[in-house]
Amino acid sequence: MLTALHIQDxxxxxxxxxxxxxxxxxxxxxxxxxxxxxxxALGLAVGGRSERGAVRAGAKQGVVAAxxxxxxxxxxWALLEDNALPAxxxxxxxxxxxxxxxxxxxxxxxxxxxxxxxRSVGETLLEIHGQHDGRGFLxxxxxxxxxxxxxxxxxxxxxxxxxxxxxxxxxxxxxxRRRERDAVAREADYLRHVLEQLTELDPQADxxxxxxxxxxxxxxxxxxxxxxxxxxxxxxxxxxxTKLSVALRSIERAAERLPEGADVLREAxxxxxxxxxxxxxxxxxxxxxxxxxxxxSDELEQTEERLFALRREARKHGINPDDLRAFLDxxxxxxxDVARGEAAFGDLEKAEADAAANYDKAARSLSKGRIxxxxxxxxxxxGELAPLKLGKARFETSIxxxxxxxGPDGYDKVExxxxxxxGAPPGPLRxxxxxxxxxxxxxxMKAALAAQENRTVIIFDEVDAGVGGAVADAVGERLxxxxxxxxxxxxxxxxxxAARASAHWRIDKTQTAKKTRTAVxxxxxxxxxxxxxxxxxxxxITEEARAAAKRLLGAPAKxxxxxxAKAG
Numbered sequence: 001m002l003t004a005l006h007i008q009d010x011x012x013x014x015x016x017x018x019x020x021x022x023x024x025x026x027x028x029x030x031x032x033x034x035x036x037x038x039x040x041a042l043g044l045a046v047g048g049r050s051e052r053g054a055v056r057a058g059a060k061q062g063v064v065a066a067x068x069x070x071x072x073x074x075x076x077w078a079l080l081e082d083n084a085l086p087a088x089x090x091x092x093x094x095x096x097x098x099x100x101x102x103x104x105x106x107x108x109x110x111x112x113x114x115x116x117x118x119r120s121v122g123e124t125l126l127e128i129h130g131q132h133d134g135r136g137f138l139x140x141x142x143x144x145x146x147x148x149x150x151x152x153x154x155x156x157x158x159x160x161x162x163x164x165x166x167x168x169x170x171x172x173x174x175x176x177r178r179r180e181r182d183a184v185a186r187e188a189d190y191l192r193h194v195l196e197q198l199t200e201l202d203p204q205a206d207x208x209x210x211x212x213x214x215x216x217x218x219x220x221x222x223x224x225x226x227x228x229x230x231x232x233x234x235x236x237x238x239x240x241x242t243k244l245s246v247a248l249r250s251i252e253r254a255a256e257r258l259p260e261g262a263d264v265l266r267e268a269x270x271x272x273x274x275x276x277x278x279x280x281x282x283x284x285x286x287x288x289x290x291x292x293x294x295x296x297s298d299e300l301e302q303t304e305e306r307l308f309a310l311r312r313e314a315r316k317h318g319i320n321p322d323d324l325r326a327f328l329d330x331x332x333x334x335x336x337d338v339a340r341g342e343a344a345f346g347d348l349e350k351a352e353a354d355a356a357a358n359y360d361k362a363a364r365s366l367s368k369g370r371i372x373x374x375x376x377x378x379x380x381x382x383g384e385l386a387p388l389k390l391g392k393a394r395f396e397t398s399i400x401x402x403x404x405x406x407g408p409d410g411y412d413k414v415e416x417x418x419x420x421x422x423g424a425p426p427g428p429l430r431x432x433x434x435x436x437x438x439x440x441x442x443x444x445m446k447a448a449l450a451a452q453e454n455r456t457v458i459i460f461d462e463v464d465a466g467v468g469g470a471v472a473d474a475v476g477e478r479l480x481x482x483x484x485x486x487x488x489x490x491x492x493x494x495x496x497x498a499a500r501a502s503a504h505w506r507i508d509k510t511q512t513a514k515k516t517r518t519a520v521x522x523x524x525x526x527x528x529x530x531x532x533x534x535x536x537x538x539x540x541i542t543e544e545a546r547a548a549a550k551r552l553l554g555a556p557a558k559x560x561x562x563x564x565a566k567a568g
Contacts, residue, residue: 046122
């Protein structure tokens with residue numbers, strides 16, 4: 001339960017320290033006194049949006065802190081443990097510090113936390129139904145969520161959404177693969193033609209570069225060959241070796257005839273012999289050079305033919321000639337994909353069918369749970385209608401299950417239907433219920449749903465709008481019964497509702513020339529009579545109004561007095 005609320009420098013409140021007890025607490029005051037400010041402050045403490053105007057004029061920051069003491073089995077403890085937040089004597093303190101610039105900080109048990117975590121914790125502890133929340137019950141889009149919450153189908157609903165997302169993902173993969181397969185199939189004949197030509201050509205990696213270098217060498221070899229042939233001809237045609245041989249033999253004969261002085265002749269003979277040997281070696285070297293560098297017109301022709309064929313094919317495909325081999329391999333891989341594609345496509349089709357079957361199974365199970373829950377919800381709401389003076393009305397949860405309308409939330413369209421007159425067919429809540437009836441239907445549904453939500457605190461802001469007299473008393477009586485299972489606070493203009501409360505707070509606004517201030521006061525028995533009399537009679541409180549207030553207050557047990565610090 002909520003045990004205390006501290007407010008400082010929030011909107012028009014200077015300071016308020018409020019102790020909160022069990023049961024139903026009524027908040028009343030003149031129109032415009034600032035009753036909703038108190039709820040806005042509480043909403044800020046549990047993670048609501050921080051506005052620039054939230055901080056009291058002239059203050060640097062506003063602070064709101066709410067203390068809770070949940071039951072030991074409450075889900076909030078697991079949430080705190082998951083986020084490594086310490087518990088202090090079974091108490092949880094949510095605190096929000098808002099700056100004048102609109103920025104704020106959140107704390108749980110004095111540990112700084114993100115606003116998202118503060119909100120998550122706050123949502124498990126407290127639920128605030130604003131003045132216009134009933135409009136949300138008119139939108140059928142939210143009815144499915146409310147039914148799932150009532151039935152505890154959150155896990156199944158999340159499971160259906162997961163199956164839906166998995167199914168959609170496989171479908172996207174299948175569609176992408178289908179587009180690829182169709183594109184490849186359309187190009188298959190062309191690819192086969194290309195592959196045939198490339199396979200016949202059989203290009204090799206970097207072959208163009210190698211052929212171009214060889215062609216340049218062969219073209220240069222024509223001039224090199226001319227020079228080498230001229231050198232060989234000079235040796236052959238000049239008779240160099242013959243003349244050297246004749247000269248050598250002549251010297252050798254001369255040496256034989258002249259014994260004395262033969263050393264000079266022998267030296268001349270040796271040098272001629274060496275010259276003859278070198279001339280022979282030169283001739284051999286020239287022949288080797290001719291063999292290596294001599295022009296081969298056939299090879300040059302074949303090289304050029306191959307080079308030009310590669311470049312023609314490369315231009316046809318808009319690629320570099322050296323990349324023809326990689327292009328051939330890519331073409332072959334594409335055609336292999338065509339062959340393998342059907343098998344892979346079949347596997348993907350099976351995966352898609354399996355995902356669809358998983359979704360269908362989960363969605364049908366969820367539909368079954370919703371149909372069963374709808375009957376329970378109808379019964380629970382029906383039990384709330386008679387006490388709210390809607391005994392002749394009928395509430396039905398309509399579920400239309402259409403497998404053709406599959407979506408992340410399953411097959412079902414859920415809508416709350418009502419019939420306010422006996423024999424009349426039920427229609428959508430948004431078109432059938434009048435303003436006063438709508439408030440009571442909303443309260444009936446909230447009461448039925450609240451039993452499933454395990455909130456520590458439930459707050460209603462003017463849920464009795466548009467009703468009065470016996471109907472308002474019925475609303476108050478239902479709120480009081482609801483407060484036996486959960487702590488309930490209600491902002492009300494109805495004296496009948498206020499009289500049913502076990503505690504009563506009055507919100508007053510005072511104005512001076514320089515300052516406007518809102519204060520919160522817990523009313524004792526006498527002050528409570530005066531407040532309810534004011535609510536009954538208006539500005540002038542009459543004795544008749546006081547008597548009527550006493551009669552209203554005679555129904556519930558007298559409220560327990562609680563010590564409350566002064567507000568303001």
